[in-house]
Amino acid sequence: MIYIIGENKRSHLLGEAAVKAGHEVTLWCSVEEMQGECDLVILNTEENLEARQAEVTVLEKKVSAPIAVTISLNYACAMAKDAAEKNRIVGIRTMEDECVGEYVELTKTFDTDADTYAKVLELLKTFNERVAEVPDIIGGIFYRIAFLYSNMGAFLVSEGVTVVDVDNSIRYGNNIKRPPLQIADEVGLDRVLEILTVLYKETGRPAYRPSPLIKQMVNAGRLGKKSGQGFYRYD
DSSP states (O other), rough: EEEOOOSHHHHHHHHHHHHHOOOOEEEESSSTOOOOOSSSSOOOOOOOOHHHHHHHHHHHHOOOOOEEEEEEEEEHHHHTTOSOHHHHEEEEEEEEETTTTTTTEEEEEESSHHHHHHHHHHHHHOOSSEEEESSSSSTTTTHHHHHHHHHHHHHHHHOOHHHHHHHHHHHTOOOOOOOOHHHHHHOOHHHHHHHHHHHHHHHHOGGGSOHHHHHHHTTTTOOOOOGGGGBBBBB
16 A cells, blocks of 8 residues: 555656556545555655655654655755654655656665665556666756756757757757657746756756746746746647
């Protein structure tokens, strides 16, 4: 049995992937309503650091299973900061659109024990096509690379390159099926701006400095697929 906590799209997509692989899954809206034992808890509520830390301390008293906390723009170690049993906490990072289930990153904390890590890794591999084992670095692999490309693509558009040419250069030139500006639209440009801002602040690398074009589009309400217009127009 896998428990997933958090009423949002990513929780449902994770649940669907796990059910398809033959697992029993229960989705809970909150830590407070969750009850009963399970094999794994995935905590995917709103990613507010202090709230997540408090939720982890409640969860560890309710279940004896490993607790996997989604850590999009946080460190796994921070999630376990207030836990009494830090050895049971791991971090996971998934994609933020319909491709949840195709790829997930698994991160241990300073205190995650070997048995916990191995159990979570084995479970995740049953319902994710690819599991990457990633150190506790901000943004992991996918965020660092995918949104760097999105940012560079936005800079090119602001210099006069067409959106189609930017995406085609990556789609066909690099043989990548989901090009950077398409990903940005699907994730949401407001979210992309948030991700880039954190990566720039945490790493200090100029390449993550958000493109002014992305900021302008967000200010104009052009957020991508969810608003009907971003780099592309959606009917």
